[in-house]
Amino acid sequence: MKKLSAVLVTLFTYVVAVLYFYPVFWMLITGFKKEGDAVQMPPSLFFNPTKENYQLIWDSGVVSFFSNSAVVTLTSTLFALLLGVPAAYVLAMFKLKKAEDILFWFISTKFLPAAGIIIPIYMLFKELQLLDSLWALILLYTAMNVPLVVWMMRSFFKEVPHELLEASRVDGASDIRTFFQITLPLVRPGLISTALLSLIFAWNEFFLAVSLTATSAATMPVHMASFMTQQGLFWAKMSSVASIAVVPALLLGWFTQKQLVRGMTMGAVKG
Amino acid sequence: MMQELTEIQKVNMEPGVMVNKSFAPPVRRLLWPSIIFVALITQIPFLITIYYSFQDWNLMRPDKGITFAGIRNYSKILLDAAFYEVLWNTFVLTGGTLVICLVMGLFFSFLMNRDFFGKGIVRTMLVSPFFIMPAVAGIVWKTMLLNPSFGFTAYFASVFRFPLIDWLASYPLTTIMFMIAWQWIPFFMLILLAGLQSVPDDVMEAAHLDGANALQRFYNVIFPHLLKYVEVAVLLGLIFIMQTFGEIYVTTAGGPGFASTNLPYFVYRVGFQGWDVGGASAVGVIIVIITIALMTVLFKFLRKTFQGELS
Numbered sequence: 001m002k003k004l005s006a007v008l009v010t011l012f013t014y015v016v017a018v019l020y021f022y023p024v025f026w027m028l029i030t031g032f033k034k035e036g037d038a039v040q041m042p043p044s045l046f047f048n049p050t051k052e053n054y055q056l057i058w059d060s061g062v063v064s065f066f067s068n069s070a071v072v073t074l075t076s077t078l079f080a081l082l083l084g085v086p087a088a089y090v091l092a093m094f095k096l097k098k099a100e101d102i103l104f105w106f107i108s109t110k111f112l113p114a115a116g117i118i119i120p121i122y123m124l125f126k127e128l129q130l131l132d133s134l135w136a137l138i139l140l141y142t143a144m145n146v147p148l149v150v151w152m153m154r155s156f157f158k159e160v161p162h163e164l165l166e167a168s169r170v171d172g173a174s175d176i177r178t179f180f181q182i183t184l185p186l187v188r189p190g191l192i193s194t195a196l197l198s199l200i201f202a203w204n205e206f207f208l209a210v211s212l213t214a215t216s217a218a219t220m221p222v223h224m225a226s227f228m229t230q231q232g233l234f235w236a237k238m239s240s241v242a243s244i245a246v247v248p249a250l251l252l253g254w255f256t257q258k259q260l261v262r263g264m265t266m267g268a269v270k271g
Numbered sequence: 272m273m274q275e276l277t278e279i280q281k282v283n284m285e286p287g288v289m290v291n292k293s294f295a296p297p298v299r300r301l302l303w304p305s306i307i308f309v310a311l312i313t314q315i316p317f318l319i320t321i322y323y324s325f326q327d328w329n330l331m332r333p334d335k336g337i338t339f340a341g342i343r344n345y346s347k348i349l350l351d352a353a354f355y356e357v358l359w360n361t362f363v364l365t366g367g368t369l370v371i372c373l374v375m376g377l378f379f380s381f382l383m384n385r386d387f388f389g390k391g392i393v394r395t396m397l398v399s400p401f402f403i404m405p406a407v408a409g410i411v412w413k414t415m416l417l418n419p420s421f422g423f424t425a426y427f428a429s430v431f432r433f434p435l436i437d438w439l440a441s442y443p444l445t446t447i448m449f450m451i452a453w454q455w456i457p458f459f460m461l462i463l464l465a466g467l468q469s470v471p472d473d474v475m476e477a478a479h480l481d482g483a484n485a486l487q488r489f490y491n492v493i494f495p496h497l498l499k500y501v502e503v504a505v506l507l508g509l510i511f512i513m514q515t516f517g518e519i520y521v522t523t524a525g526g527p528g529f530a531s532t533n534l535p536y537f538v539y540r541v542g543f544q545g546w547d548v549g550g551a552s553a554v555g556v557i558i559v560i561i562t563i564a565l566m567t568v569l570f571k572f573l574r575k576t577f578q579g580e581l582s
Contacts, residue, residue, distance in 0.1 A: 010387040010388070013387065016382065017392075020400070021396035023400075023453075026411075041426060043426055084305055086301035089301065090301050090302045094299060096299070102302070113513070113558050115534065115535040115555050115558050117313060120316040123323075142312075143308060143312035175298065207539075211543060221404050221406040225517075235414055235421075242411065245404060246403050246407050252402075265507060269465050269500065270465070
């Protein structure tokens with residue numbers, strides 16, 4: 001009896017998961033349908049798959065938006081790590097009087113709505129001729145992700161046993177050597193998931209991107225929005241663009257699942 | 272990794288040579304680049320926003336130039352009925368989404384807090400919507416699920432002979448609420464699941480031995496433990512969900528009228544559709560004030576909640 005109810009709960013869980021994931025799944029397969037099949041009533045799972053849509057959107061230049069996204073995402077994540085990791089290290093390893101204030105200051109900049117700064121940023125970049133340029137987004141996404149890096153990496157650095165570092169010092173290793181040979185290898189898994197999360201957030205960001213770019217620096221989310229207004233009736237084509245836009249973040253997200261909770265809560269919940 | 276760690280420990284740890292001295296102080300300067308950079312990008316512009324909010328400045332009317340407006344931008348907004356509609360929308364959208372996320376997140380976390388075949392895949396499927404960019408999430412819902420002629424809801428309406436409803440047109444705010452909830456339930460599920468999995472085994476066992484039934488165990492052991500995690504999820508969820516923008520942009524563009532415009536989208540409309548620099552800045556300032564007010568109240572809890580991390 002108990003076993004039966006366990007099986008039923010499991011089956012129920014499967015049904016819930018399938019229903020919940022269905023919109024994503026449906027989008028991914030619609031990208032391989034012909035336009036006629038995509039709007040067929042009733043919606044059908046069975047169809048002749050075609051690469052036609054991908055061919056079409058490839059020819060229409062989706063590559064440039066994709067590469068904009070890639071450049072902005074990778075560069076800003078690299079910068080965020082370069083700025084954030086040393087700060088996290090200091091905050092985790094040394095007793096600073098103001099450590100708590102500094103940490104909360106970082107988190108508060110992440111919580112402040114972008115709507116509160118978008119107007120001057122727009123005017124400033126307009127003045128500097130940086131509107132619709134990749135640099136504008138790289139700068140902003142770096143600033144957006146530094147607090148995440150600081151909080152997450154700090155929580156990983158704190159888990160490095162202090163005795164280990166002291167032992168290394170006693171053995172005569174310099175601080176720099178200790179950092180690169182002992183601390184860094186120990187926090188590497190944490191560093192990787194921090195980077196992945198930073199990549200995901202930058203990849204999906206929309207508000208700043210749509211406000212500050214037009215055509216030449218538009219990222220995938222911006223391209224999606226304008227594609228929707230211009231060719232929203234071509235569902236199959238739109239699904240294939242959407243799939244291309246979504247898959248990188250999905251894959252990264254699947255890889256980072258183990259540290260996801262820690263990343264989303266800025267290190268507060270270990271998960 | 273643990274293996275590796277103990278190896279190193281074994282090699283390097285010699286008893287009696289613990290030096291209790293911290294590293295050289297100049298390392299602390301490593302803090303500054305990040306602080307300066309973040310301050311430059313996020314704090315200075317906010318000060319300029321405040322300054323702009325007192326200016327009469329419309330990019331569509333370069334002939335009028337930029338003049339000092341006093342508090343005119345603010346009084347205009349505060350006397351505008353649309354602003355209160357937007358404020359109410361933001362409240363409903365955020366509050367409603369939070370409630371849905373909390374209930375469904377709890378439900379999902381209970382489903383996931385047991386061992387069964389294929390758990391990893393199920394978890395992956397449930398988490399996925401969190402990684403879908405807001406722009407695409409909105410598009411998928413608007414077209415595939417809710418399109419009144421070809422969407423799934425249309426199909427089900429025709430099969431079950433329900434009246435056909437154009438959800439986004441008739442109930443824009445509620446529909447967007449569910450759309451955002453779809454993306455944020457995984458966030459709640461994972462945090463609450465972490466909470467469920469960290470209920471101390473010995474306490475559960477003790478409750479078992481004392482003859483507590485499932486309901487009592489939930490109420491007296493699991494629930495109090497879970498509260499801390501609920502708090503974290505709600506606080507962070509609140510702050511992030513309040514900033515919803517992409518889903519609105521691609522589905523309703525804030526309409527009809529202002530029916531589905533929230534505060535961030537209002538800034539976008541005033542600033543980038545009306546090109547009213549002063550007015551948009553004033554709305555921006557108001558949003559930040561509301562957020563700060565919320566944060567100061569919440570930070571008291573937050574500091575307590577994050578305490579373990581901060582000691």
